[in-house]
Amino acid sequence: MDAGLEGIVVARTALSDVDGERGRLVVRGLDLEELAEKDFEDVAALLWGELVDRPVSGEELRVALGAARVAAFERIAPVLPVAARAGAVEGLKLCLSALGGAPGELGSLPEALVDPVRVTAAIPVAIAARTAIAQGREPVRPRPEEPHVADFLRMLRSAPAEPAEVAALQTYLVTVAEHGMNASTFTARVVASTRAGAPWAVLAAYCALVGPLHGGAPGPVLDMLDAIGTPDRADEWISAELAAGNRLMGFGHRLYRTRDPRADVLKQAVRQLRDAQVGRDSRLALAEHVERAALSALERHRPGRRLETNVEFYTAVLLDALGVERAAFTPVFAAGRVLGWCAHALEQARTGRLIRPASQYVGARARQLASRS
Ligand code: ACO
Numbered sequence: 001m002d003a004g005l006e007g008i009v010v011a012r013t014a015l016s017d018v019d020g021e022r023g024r025l026v027v028r029g030l031d032l033e034e035l036a037e038k039d040f041e042d043v044a045a046l047l048w049g050e051l052v053d054r055p056v057s058g059e060e061l062r063v064a065l066g067a068a069r070v071a072a073f074e075r076i077a078p079v080l081p082v083a084a085r086a087g088a089v090e091g092l093k094l095c096l097s098a099l100g101g102a103p104g105e106l107g108s109l110p111e112a113l114v115d116p117v118r119v120t121a122a123i124p125v126a127i128a129a130r131t132a133i134a135q136g137r138e139p140v141r142p143r144p145e146e147p148h149v150a151d152f153l154r155m156l157r158s159a160p161a162e163p164a165e166v167a168a169l170q171t172y173l174v175t176v177a178e179h180g181m182n183a184s185t186f187t188a189r190v191v192a193s194t195r196a197g198a199p200w201a202v203l204a205a206y207c208a209l210v211g212p213l214h215g216g217a218p219g220p221v222l223d224m225l226d227a228i229g230t231p232d233r234a235d236e237w238i239s240a241e242l243a244a245g246n247r248l249m250g251f252g253h254r255l256y257r258t259r260d261p262r263a264d265v266l267k268q269a270v271r272q273l274r275d276a277q278v279g280r281d282s283r284l285a286l287a288e289h290v291e292r293a294a295l296s297a298l299e300r301h302r303p304g305r306r307l308e309t310n311v312e313f314y315t316a317v318l319l320d321a322l323g324v325e326r327a328a329f330t331p332v333f334a335a336g337r338v339l340g341w342c343a344h345a346l347e348q349a350r351t352g353r354l355i356r357p358a359s360q361y362v363g364a365r366a367r368q369l370a371s372r373s
Contacts, residue, residue, distance in 0.1 A: 004254070011344075013180075013181075013344070014028070014347070015343050015347060016028070016179060016180050018255050020254075020255030023258040025262065027177070028046050028047065028050075033265065038174055039149075040148050040174055040339075042058035043174045043177050043339060044065075044120065044339050045058045045060075047339050047340065047342075048061075048113060048339075051112070051346040051350060052110040052112045052346070053110055053112075054110060056109070061117065062147060062148065064107055064109050064113070065120065066121075066146065068106060068118050068120075068122070069121040069124070069148075072099070072118065072122035072125040075099055075100075075122070076095040076126050076129065078098065079098040080095070080130060080133055081133065084130050084133035084134040088127070088130065088131070088331055089210050089330050092126050092130070092331040092334065096126070096202065096206060097203060099122055100199070112346060112349075115197055116198050116342035120342060123331070123335045124148070124151070124152035124155065124335050127152075127328055127331045128140060128155035128156040129155070131325065132155075132158060138158075139155075140158050149173060152169070153166055157323070164273060165322055167272070168269045168273045171269040172266060172315065172318055172319070173332075174336065174339075175262050175265050176311060176315070176333055176336040177337060177339040178339060179262075180255070183208045184215065185340060185344050186208075187204050187205045187207070188348075189201075189352065191205075192346075192348040193349075194354060195349065198341075198342050198345045198346070201342075202341050202342065209333065212249070215312075215333045217250060218249075218313075218319065218333070219326040219329050220249040221249045221250040221316035222283075222317075222320055222326050222329075223249075224249055224250075225287060225317075230286070231286060231289040238290075238293055238294055238297045242301045248294050249312065250294075250312045250316065251307050251308065251313065252310060256308060257306045259308045260311050263310060263311055266314035266315060266318050267284075269314075270314060270318045273322075274321070280322070280323050283320060284317055284321075287316075287317045291309055291313060316329065
């Protein structure tokens, strides 16, 4: 038994392969670098298409997601005031719980994709509407004719975004869309194996995502950059953290023994934003310095353990440059990863069996309990 189920195969999947030794991520036969060039809707079609009874195109999903965003806006309206008071992470959980009922007009979409589309559409609508209310603005209605990511950023800001910003957010969302049998994806598959349906699988997966050892790290990454402040303070700050027994957020990974390939894709996206001179003044230069200092400190701290930069480090820098509030980083992560969660839920429902592992009892024996009474 391994307490973290490390190395234990729990499913056969055709969705993605994480090669932790070589630092390579393949999604449906595409290397991450190729995937990262694609539109959100095309990645949805890539991940979901082979799991339903007929092929679907990105264009078909663009139309369906637009209609489903409009439906979600109505559906979550009653819970928005509570969600706005609850904070970004909790707020999305409340909105996801409020989904249900009629999906609105989703055209002739294959039946199995109705729930994945509904829940995928709802996440950016919920994040944007909750943020607007929390900031004293009117929630912005979705525009069904807009591409999903452009509409997300427009609703979030109450204003259209620059194309370079939409491109950066899209790169982020598709880069994190799917990544093997991580904790939240496993959760999604467990729930889907009970035939509870995609919205339940996604809600449960989101609850697994929010922890700091999984998708909750990028906010703390930014806290770290703020605490360091200037490059000259990096070494001292990092040494003090490690000496205190704390983990450096944005470093280390269960699988990667080399650099997480997503880190480089996202770093490149931040560079492109900076070069296009849009977005907020980025912390890129400080981040690059802190990354170098952290890597050499971690090598001294755990020689041979190969603790490298993970996806969360440049996620934080990218989302910050796009003006996303740090409390919303994990919900925005979910807006991308939902594609993978739904794909796994579909795959599990099609090919899987009820997931029901065993446990090893190490408690008191019945005989001992009986002798006490
Ligand atoms: N900083 C300092 N030390 C670390 C770090 C880190 N970031 N990561 C691992 N270590 C140390 C651990 O303390 C452990 O030391 P120990 O054996 O003395 O206890 C050793 O390296 C081995 O680490 P594990 O805990 O076995 O690594 P595991 O595979 O369980 O954890 C994880 C991976 C959770 C990502 C870990 O590296 C970590 O906590 N990183 C910081 C949080 C973070 O960045 N989370 C986002 C992950 S990416 C994602 O899920 C989307």
